[in-house]
Amino acid sequence: MKLTGNTIFITGGGTGIGRGLAEALHKPGNKVIISGRRKERLEDTIKANPGMSGVELNVQDPDSIKAVAKQLIEEYPDLNVLFNNAGIMLPDNAAGVIDEDVLVSTVTTNLLGPIRMTSALMEHLKSKEEAVIINTTSVLGFVPLAMTAVYSATKAALHSYSLSQRYMLKDTSVKVLEMAPPGVQTDLMNLNNPHAMSLTQFIEATMKVLGTDTDEVLVEEAKMLRNNPGPSEGAFVTQFNDMMSEPPKGH
Known part of the structure; x- marks a missing residue:
């Protein structure tokens, strides 16, 4: 996708990967609007990045999603990502x-x-000359982490949905991307994970891939897990979970 000249709405933009990407996309002059669960984190991010905007959104509430979508279309008519x-x-x-x-x-x-969020904005995005939907999944959608089975399953489902959505939109101006991060050092259970990438490294590598014409935004560290599914995938799932269950060396 093009990395400049966009109006971008990022859910979960007040912390972690969302904040990192919001700031990286804000720097080259895109108009970035973020939402998040924690108002203070949202305000901190906006304050640290003059020109960035924020909206309160509860992604678990369909009415909140509809109201925010309506607000975004009215206040940011150029919204295209x-x-x-x-x-x-x-x-x-x-x-x-x-x-x-x-x-x-x-x-x-x-x-x-x-x-729900995509559905609420779909007709608006279709009206744009170039529009992009980016769904954040996870390598855990391909190699599940057994201790977070439900999380892993939701990411596998979102991967599947993204494939269907991409197909259904293939003759429109809307492109569907999937970003599948590896373990990244954020507050999403990975803060002390010795196997995780640093957030800075992840954002830098992701921005390089995001600027290409790929459908799947994958950093190098994600590719082995992304490519695991197949007839023998169970063996690696076992190996991966055994490794993740081991205490860090030195402890």
Whole structure:
């Protein structure tokens, strides 16, 4: 996608990957609007980046999504990029009783949220000469982390949905991209993960890939896991989860 001259809405833009990408896209002169769950984080990000804007949005609430979509179209008529980035990652127990709140909030935020947000803005995006939808999935959609089975499943589902959406929009002006990060050092359960990329490295590498003509925005560190699915995928899933269950060396 082109990296300048856009009006971009990023959900989950107040922290982590969302904030990093919002700032990286703001610097070359794009108009960036962010939303987030935590108002203080949203305000901090906007204050640190003069010219950036924010809207309050609860991606778990269909009425909030509809209201924000209407507000965005009215206040930012040039909006041509939707970045579905908001997500939550909570531990669960696929071998036991799944907490109902964890289940519902994870599926609603990570899967229903992007579908509803895109649906609410779709006709507006189709009216633009060039428009982009970017869905943030995860390498865990291809190699699930067993301790976050529901999260991993939502990302696999969003990957599938992105493929269908891309096909359905192939004859329109709207391009569908999928960004599948590896483990990145953010507050999304990865803060102390020794296997994770630094946020700075991830953003720098992602921006380079985002500026190409690819449908899948993958940094090098994501490619091995992205390419795992196939007849023998179970063996690597076992190996991966055994590795992730090991305590860090030196502890």
